[in-house]
Amino acid sequence: MRASLACAIAVLGAGACGGGQTGVGVFGASWEDDGGKSIEEVRQRLAGTVITQGADVAVGVAGHGARLVGQPLAGGARWTYAHPIDSRPIVTGRVVVASGGGSLFALDALTGRPLWTRPTGGLALRGAGDDGTVTVATLANAAGAGSTLLAVGRDGSVLRQIERPVELGDPAVVGRLAFVPWGHQYVSVLDVSDGAEVGRVLLREKTSHAWTSGGGLYFGELGMFRFDEKIKDASHGGAHHLGLPARDLPGHPLLMRPGEETVRAIAGAADKIRLYARPTPVGAPLALDGGTFYATYFRLALGLSGDKAHLAWVHTHPSPLIGGAAAEGSLILCDDAGKITTLDGHTGATVGDPLDLGEPVESCTVQADGVHMAGAARDPGPLVQQIRTALADRDLEVGVGQTLLLRELAALPDESATDLLVQLATDPRTALGVLDEARTAIANRRTGARYLIAALDRHYDYLHDVLQPPPVGPIARALAAMNEKGAAPALAAHLLDPATSEKDVRDAAQALDVLATPAEAPALLRFFALYRDAPPTPEEIPEAVNAVAEALLRVGGPAASAVIDAAAREPATNPTVRAKVAALRDAAAAAGGGGTR
């Protein structure tokens, strides 16, 4: 191993040498699972240590990475700090830690007051934790592989500096003990005072973050492990763990990025497509706060149930959501316009007036540890209305999110959901993917027949700019399943409309086989005469003729039966149709109907 005890004077400045040296065993690979003994000792050592409440603040990067702007969530004065920023600022405890211009620095999170600055030689900030007395930061080594851990006191003195050829994640600090995730599965506990690794825990799920929230300490990445009396059982899967229900969400959002990654100062897609969740307060059984977790997808924010990830609400935002945090009972979101919006975690209602970072921001980091919702909530309306608003958005960026919403809409039994699905399917502006989903959903509707029948009144009409016929096929299938006889006249009209697609004609004919009454017999006869000689392709037309023949035998009386009998013998009749009507005729004869059913 290279000089792991060496003080990186050249990199971090002379002050680093003031820090103590660290034993070789820190982050060592030869460690064997101690069955939770050392982490339990750490827990006992911290018994009685109160985890300081973190600052509630939103911090944005603005001016093309030239400054930080901060806005306390409780509504205090906004602050600005001019400094080059080259990686994503981190809010931890009551400080903001950021890097840029070859230095690492910390600010008071609520005021923006500089606390200390250290040169980094260009190392990029990965993660940071702070307990009110000491800040521990992890940085990516310049060479690429390996990491540097730096512990800095409030006065800016370097208390500890450790370089290791392993990828360290995002640390937390409690009682001057640094909890440092690494190797995807370990959290090592370092005593900042002497650099010793005083404990380690092996976790059975990918872990790269340690953080404090609501007075508790947590480890995780995919989910959350709570540092409590069960943490000692972590290596055999006995720790308290909170996971999110599996759900295929648009853009495959992550709850946390891998903590070993350096995050760019400017927000990217992963910032706009994210999950947010907050554990219940310490003392309560570990669960999702409010039984809800959240997802963002560009300008959409979704509230999802913690058990099965069912959609509880959807909020459509005017500009892309680039950061946020789950607070107690609410979700606080920051957009690229620099506005900070609070949403009620249960309803998605906007609460109070938005706060403002004062200018557009390139990224935004929010910490919400103790903040509570304040202000009046605006009624977001029923879920169908919320989905309607989201789907009305023509922004292509939200298209995939709209597909998800459409599936949610399809699952709602409300008649108004049927109405909205029909509107979407007849709107020429609806994206193709959404249109396909809407058609599928309509076919499966079993409520809202009146909306479906009303939609059939619409026909293609070039002169009146009706260029998108209704989804006749899906509507026909739904109405047939509902046995809505009242739909038969409208379906018969579409059967004879050349603008109705072949598939829709077939579906309408098959529905009429169930729904037609004698009143539809003339239209059915007309269709049969026009298309009994149809070419083999598209095959939907002969299939439609077959269905119409069946319907005619049921409702057309002797005249229709005679026409069908004749068609069965006519060489020009489409062979498929001829075979079908011959079979129908034979079946009717066998049943004693004498050519009729």
Added chain:
Amino acid sequence: MGAAAVVVVCGALVSGSVLAAGPGKARKPASAAPALPAEVLAKLKSEDMTEVRAGLDDVRLAGKDGASAVPQITALLRGGLPYPLAEAAIDTLGDVGSPDAPDVVAPYARHRDPKVRRAAIRALAKATGGGAVATSAPALRGALSDPDAQVRALAATGLGSLKAKVAVRDLFLALDHHVYEAAVSIGQLCDPADCDALVGRLGKIPFDVVTTGIDQLLFRPAAEVTDDQKIAVVDRVRDLGTRDANKFLKNVQGRWAKTGSVKVRREIDAAVMATMSSPGSDS
């Protein structure tokens, strides 16, 4: 049973209601039509569709003399035919000019195959007789909204041929929806207010389109469009002061009948002179 069998069944039991606009209407064959050779009628009764096609060709070649085959052709259409044969049968009815045609042909104006629809619109536009407008115009008006641009164009032209004045509003709507063939028909059918509305499209839709309609109205008899109205139209075109206006006016001037209105002729002459020096004019 061949095609004729279906014809018989449909004729006997459905009484033409399958593909006829007026259910149960028994049409008499065209009277006083010279008889076609028996072999032609036999072809139309054949089970072999090639023979039927040949029979239709024979009837078409006979022109008006093919009228005696109309009952058989309409019966074929009522019972249904393969698409290409339906198209040929409808074209044949149109060429023969049967008064029976509109009832039978109208349903084909909504056929799924645009070629069949086009044939139906062509045939309906050729309908003659007192009831032609009443029978054919609804289908043609409906066809102005057809998904197929050629069907729309044929319908617009056909409404002019039919002299379906009831359709002028629809034709304007079509014109404003880029069915430019409507301009000619409007020019053929417009009353003074409608003619003004057509001229009012100058500058809003292409000049070459509007002038196809203006050309029609300028050459209509004075009983339909007065000289004063024509003069006003000529003045509107002259006021454009463009090369295209000059070319159009010169073209009208060249075709103005010697026996035509002298008053209008003078106005056209003056307008041509006035636009000679228009930008780009080659006068």
